Every structure is written in C-alpha cells, then in structure tokens.
Amino acid sequence: MIEDRSHLKVQGGPPARTPEARPLMPMIDGHRRPRGPYTVGAALLAHLVPAVLERSAGLVASYDIEIRAVAPEVRHLVPARRVTVDAGLPDDERILVPAPRRTLRLANGIAEFVRTAVPPGSTLAVCNGDQADPTDAELIDVLMRRVPASTLAITLYSGGPEPPADTRDAGELWKLVDRCVQEGFLPAVAELAERGLALTEPGGERWWRFAQRAATALGGLGRREEARALWEQARRSSRDPAVHAACAYGLAMLDARDPDGARRDLGRARGWINEAIAISTLLPDPAQRAFKLGFDRNGLALIEFRLGRPDRALELVESAIELARELGERHPVHRMVLLANRAQLLAAMGRAKEALEDYAAAVAIDPMFPDYYLDRGNLLVKLGRDAEALADYEAALRVGPPLPEAHYNRAELRIGRGDAEGALADLDRVIDLDPSYLDAYINRAGLLAALERDEEARADVTAGLALEPASPHLLTVLGQLETAAGRLPEARRALDLAIGLSPGLAAAWGNRGVLRYEAGDLIGAVADLTQAITLEPQPDLYANRAVALRALGRTAEAEADELRAAQ
Structure with a gap:
C-alpha cells in the first residue's frame, strides 16, 4: 500500500524504472523503533554527505547544524561551524529546550542541501512510512514540497518488515532521550521517556530524569493534561525537595504558558510557583539554591506580567539576576535568559535604552542564539533604527537553520x-x-x-x-479585491464579516468606506472612513474621505482632509 503524498505517482508495487530515473540508494526502512528520530534523514545524509564532501566541502559546511542534528553518524565529517554556548555545558546547565518548530527549520535546511546535492532524475523509496518518527514524516513532506520531482521523486510505502522488539535498557534509552531533548525532538522524547519510565523504579533518580524530560516535552507539544499527570506522579513518588520544587514549577508553567487565554489559570499558577519558591529557599546547597530560586522567581515574573503588573515582574527578574551573580561563571544560559527577559520587560515599559543594553549583553553570551536578535530587531524598528534592525534580522538568519x-x-x-x-x-x-x-x-x-x-x-x-476562515485581515483584502472587480454585494459581505470579527480593524472600515462610495452611499462612506480615521489616522483615509465629502458638496471639510493627507 502506498500513501498518496505530494508528487507520488506510483500506485502499487516497486517504482517503474525509466531511462531517466535512477535510484539514489537502496530502499530505506523508515520504521522509528530501531533508531528513533530521523531514521530516514540519517540514512539519506549518510549516503550523500561523503560524496558531496569530495566536490563541495563548502556546501556541507553551509548546513552543519542541520546535518549534525539529523545524522550524528556523520558528525565526524562535518565540523561544527555555528556553535551555541550550551553545546559545551554540563547537563544541569542546559536549561533551554528547543521549540517544536525547530524540526521544521532542520527539515528545510536538509531539503535545500538535498536539492543541490542530489543528481537530477534520482528516485528514493521508503518503506514503513506509516511507522516513521514525526521528524521523518515532516522531513519527507518538506522534501516532496521543496525538491522538484524531476530532481528527486520519493515513493513512500506504508508497509514493510517488522523490526525486532526494542531491547534497549534504561541507560541506552537515556542517551537517546538526552540527545532528543537537546535537539528539540519532542515527540520522540515523550515516547522514549515513557519506555524509560517503565524500566525504572518510580521515585529513583533515573526515573525522575525520564519523568522531567517527558513532562517538559508533553507540555511543549500541547499535551498538557498528560504533562500534568506526570508532574503529579513525580510528586507522589518522591520526597526530594528539589524534585518537588521542579514539579511545582512545571505545574505552574502549564497554567501560565497555556496559549488559550480562556483556559489559562494564573491564580493556580501563582500557587504552584509560590510553592516552588518556598522549597527552593530551603535548599541546603548555596549554588543550587541561588539557581533554583532565581529560576522560580523568573517564572513568577511571567505570571505577574500576565496579571498586568510589569513593575513587580521587573523586580522579580532583577532579584533573579542578583542571585545569578552568586553562580560565578556557571549557568551562562540562565543569565542570558534573565537578561533577555529583563530587556523585554524594560521595552514594554518604554525604557528602550536599558532594554537595548540588556539585549546586547544577552547576545554577547551566545552570539549563535537567534531569538534575541529578532527581539532586539523588533525594538529597533519601533525606535526607527531600521538599519540596525535589518542587521539583527540578517544575523538571526545567519546563525541557524532557515x-x-x-x-x-x-x-x-x-x-x-x-x-x-x-x-x-x-x-x-x-x-x-x-x-x-x-x-x-x-x-x-x-x-x-x-x-x-x-x-x-x-x-x-x-x-x-x-487556514483561518475567520481571519478579519484576509476578509478585508477579499473585500478590497471584490470591490475592485465590481462585485459589490460580495465585497460588502466580506467587509461586514471582517468588521464584526474585529471592530478595531481600521483597514476594514476604510475599505468598506470605499465600497460604499462605489455603491453610491456617500453618507455611509464618510461614516466608515471617519471611523477608520478615528482608529488609525492615515493619509490615504483622509484622501478618500475628502473625495466623498466633495461629492456631498462639503467642500471646506474636503479641503481640510486634503491638507491633512498632504501633511
């Protein structure tokens, strides 16, 4: 059985051979069980990278992050060119887990590499595609979308040989889970850590490490109730204060970071984070106490900010920065995050100069971390410093995958x-x-x-x-297009719906004003354009209202609008 994906053409059996079609390599077994994430990706790169190195080492170097993440087997052939600061840190200092979207970035980088590296007219067959890890499923989709079929035609089979049972012990699973956490392969973390939990004693140190990684991954994937259940199980299985503090923090963040504002429970989040802080305050080791307490106060700062108390949030982040000074040179990523969080708060409070100083300090700790270039660039745009903003956006593009x-x-x-x-x-x-x-x-x-x-x-x-049938912005553009095409009833439906969905959207009012003018409703046109100007004064809105006012014979008002538009 074959899945009909993108430019697949084969309906059954092995792919037909033509004089132009050449198998790139033997069929790849995509089943995730033996290897985990990027089973297909690693096999493909293991075949391509050595050959490409012989003719274009620069091409391989351009995708060092993507190749090293997807195919550890060829890391020895691909020197790390863009290295983040956490690459050389011990486990307890690597506190950032990449977002789920990182795998899309990796897949896009690999697709661009493959598009250049593969001889035109190549074919690739993958069996057990229905059992592939999500990283491979995403990669195959991106390859099919971005690499022309004339360059690489992919045939994906949903059947194939059943791999042997997974006999890896907890130690082997842990190494794979740890790698998946570092790279952001969150579905694999959740699946593999579950196996690790089954092989370890609840409450033990290794069980806890699996539980913490799994709960963090589940939260990042939006599987919030599963994450909550695992944090609660850890609380019931341990009497270690550090474990209880970490669980309380994890439970707090499930509520504080819920993307659905209606579901977000900041009161419950505050209760959990207060418990985390109370426990962290009592930890006997000074360095562990300073780190954990600063980490928890930073979490409380998020809650305070979302409760509309930026001053209190700033105090908490600054207290966390003070605690971080007790750590010396340790925990640079923790310091970087705190500085960037303070920069975000300062920017929100209108203290741009101080915010830029904190962003500069954060970027200096890890110049290969793209997020803070983006944040600083956005602030620079607001300040009218476009050239500097452009430099930051381009730096963000240089330091990582697409x-x-x-x-x-x-x-x-x-x-x-x-x-x-x-x-x-x-x-x-x-x-x-x-x-x-x-x-x-x-x-x-x-x-x-x-x-x-x-x-x-x-x-x-x-x-x-x-993608989003109720997008007021797209409905506004649709109304504009229908007006230009003379389909005024269709334009009116689209614009009425846009205004109903987003009454504060000036463009929708302005476009409906143009529509009503075209329909001969001059009074309605002036009313809509006036509302648009009230929401967002723009030269084109004044100019359009001036036209409608002149048509009504209200010349003095029209001249005033023309003057405003010119100014």
Whole structure:
C-alpha cells in the first residue's frame, strides 16, 4: 500500500524504472523503533554527505547544524561551524529546550542541501512510512514540497518488515532521550521517556530524569493534561525537595504558558510557583539554591506580567539576576535568559535604552542564539533604527537553520521602507519555508492588492482563508479585491464579516468606506472612513474621505482632509 503524498505517482508495487530515473540508494526502512528520530534523514545524509564532501566541502559546511542534528553518524565529517554556548555545558546547565518548530527549520535546511546535492532524475523509496518518527514524516513532506520531482521523486510505502522488539535498557534509552531533548525532538522524547519510565523504579533518580524530560516535552507539544499527570506522579513518588520544587514549577508553567487565554489559570499558577519558591529557599546547597530560586522567581515574573503588573515582574527578574551573580561563571544560559527577559520587560515599559543594553549583553553570551536578535530587531524598528534592525534580522538568519520569522520581520521592515519587491521576496521565502504561516499570506495578499496584482492577491486570500476562515485581515483584502472587480454585494459581505470579527480593524472600515462610495452611499462612506480615521489616522483615509465629502458638496471639510493627507 502506498500513501498518496505530494508528487507520488506510483500506485502499487516497486517504482517503474525509466531511462531517466535512477535510484539514489537502496530502499530505506523508515520504521522509528530501531533508531528513533530521523531514521530516514540519517540514512539519506549518510549516503550523500561523503560524496558531496569530495566536490563541495563548502556546501556541507553551509548546513552543519542541520546535518549534525539529523545524522550524528556523520558528525565526524562535518565540523561544527555555528556553535551555541550550551553545546559545551554540563547537563544541569542546559536549561533551554528547543521549540517544536525547530524540526521544521532542520527539515528545510536538509531539503535545500538535498536539492543541490542530489543528481537530477534520482528516485528514493521508503518503506514503513506509516511507522516513521514525526521528524521523518515532516522531513519527507518538506522534501516532496521543496525538491522538484524531476530532481528527486520519493515513493513512500506504508508497509514493510517488522523490526525486532526494542531491547534497549534504561541507560541506552537515556542517551537517546538526552540527545532528543537537546535537539528539540519532542515527540520522540515523550515516547522514549515513557519506555524509560517503565524500566525504572518510580521515585529513583533515573526515573525522575525520564519523568522531567517527558513532562517538559508533553507540555511543549500541547499535551498538557498528560504533562500534568506526570508532574503529579513525580510528586507522589518522591520526597526530594528539589524534585518537588521542579514539579511545582512545571505545574505552574502549564497554567501560565497555556496559549488559550480562556483556559489559562494564573491564580493556580501563582500557587504552584509560590510553592516552588518556598522549597527552593530551603535548599541546603548555596549554588543550587541561588539557581533554583532565581529560576522560580523568573517564572513568577511571567505570571505577574500576565496579571498586568510589569513593575513587580521587573523586580522579580532583577532579584533573579542578583542571585545569578552568586553562580560565578556557571549557568551562562540562565543569565542570558534573565537578561533577555529583563530587556523585554524594560521595552514594554518604554525604557528602550536599558532594554537595548540588556539585549546586547544577552547576545554577547551566545552570539549563535537567534531569538534575541529578532527581539532586539523588533525594538529597533519601533525606535526607527531600521538599519540596525535589518542587521539583527540578517544575523538571526545567519546563525541557524532557515528561520521564517526573521524573513517575515524583515519583510515588514521593508514594507515600511517602501521596498515592495524586497518585502515580497521575503514573504515568498516565508511561505516556501512554512505554508501554514498565516500572517505571511495576510501581508503578501495586502501588498499584492496594493500593487494591483489582484489575481495573485486573491490566490493568497484563498490559501489563507483555508487556514483561518475567520481571519478579519484576509476578509478585508477579499473585500478590497471584490470591490475592485465590481462585485459589490460580495465585497460588502466580506467587509461586514471582517468588521464584526474585529471592530478595531481600521483597514476594514476604510475599505468598506470605499465600497460604499462605489455603491453610491456617500453618507455611509464618510461614516466608515471617519471611523477608520478615528482608529488609525492615515493619509490615504483622509484622501478618500475628502473625495466623498466633495461629492456631498462639503467642500471646506474636503479641503481640510486634503491638507491633512498632504501633511
């Protein structure tokens, strides 16, 4: 049985051979059980990397992070060129777990490498595709989407030989779990740690290490109730104060970081984080106490900020920074996170100069960590320091695998500077890297509509609405396009819906004002344009209202609007 994926053409049996089609390598068994994440990816790279090194070492070096993460077997062939500070730290100092989206970044980097490395006309067959790890499933999808079928045609079979039973002991599983945590392979962490938990005694040190990693991964994957149950099981299985403090922190963050604001329980989160702080205060080891207490206070700062108390949040982060000074040179990542968090708070409070100083200090600790380049770049844009912001976005692009967010932010900067073609190039890149990036469709559709490339804009609106049917921004662009096409009833439906969904969206009111003018409703046009101006005064809104006012014979008001538009 074959899954119909992307450009698959084969309906059954082995792929047909043509004079142009050449198997790249023997069929890969994609079953995740023997090896875990990137079973397919590692086999593919083990085949390609040695050959590519002979003709283009620079190409391999360009994707050092991606290749080393996906295929540890060839790490000895690929020197690390872009190295983050946590690579050389002991286990207890590696506190950051990559977000689930990191695997998409890795997959995009590998796809770009493969696209260049593979001879045209190659084919690749994978069996046991239905048993592949999520990392491989994602990689195969990206390869099929981004590598032309004329270069590499992939046939994915859902059947294949059953691998032997997993006989790895807890020690072997732990090494794999630890690697998966470092790389951000969260589904594998959850699955493999569950096996490790079954092989260890509840409450023991190794059981706890599996439990902590599994609960953290489950929370990151949005499987919050499973994570909560595991934290609770750990609390019931241990009398170690450090374990109880960590569990209380984990439970607090499940509530504080819930992306659904309606489900977020900040009161319960405060109760758990207070318990964590109370326990951490009593830890006997001074260094452990300083680290854990600072970690917990930083968590409380998040809760205070979300409760609308930025001053209290800032005090807590500053107290955590003071505690971190007791650690000497240890825990650099902890210090980096605290400095960046203080920068975010200071920026939110309008203290931009101090925020930039903290961002600079955070970036200096780990110049290969992209997130804070993005945050600092966003602040620099708000300050009108576009050249510096652009440098930060480009630094974020250099230091790691392909990063859609950096291209998106650079596109917004370019739109603001009137560089429509540069912005479109960045937005094209965002959507190429991540076809689910809704905001990129919104911005590209709006930009294309402004350039009167209406058919392209309509295609983006259609694609975006397939992702989010109730997007007021896309409905606004749709209304604009329907108005331009003379389909006024359809335009009115789209714009009424956009305003109903987002009454504060000035563009929706402005576009409905244009629509009502086109429909001959001059009074309604002035009313809608006035509402748009109230929400967001813009020159084009004043200019459009001036046209409607002149048509009503209200010349003095029209001249005043024309003056405002010119100014």
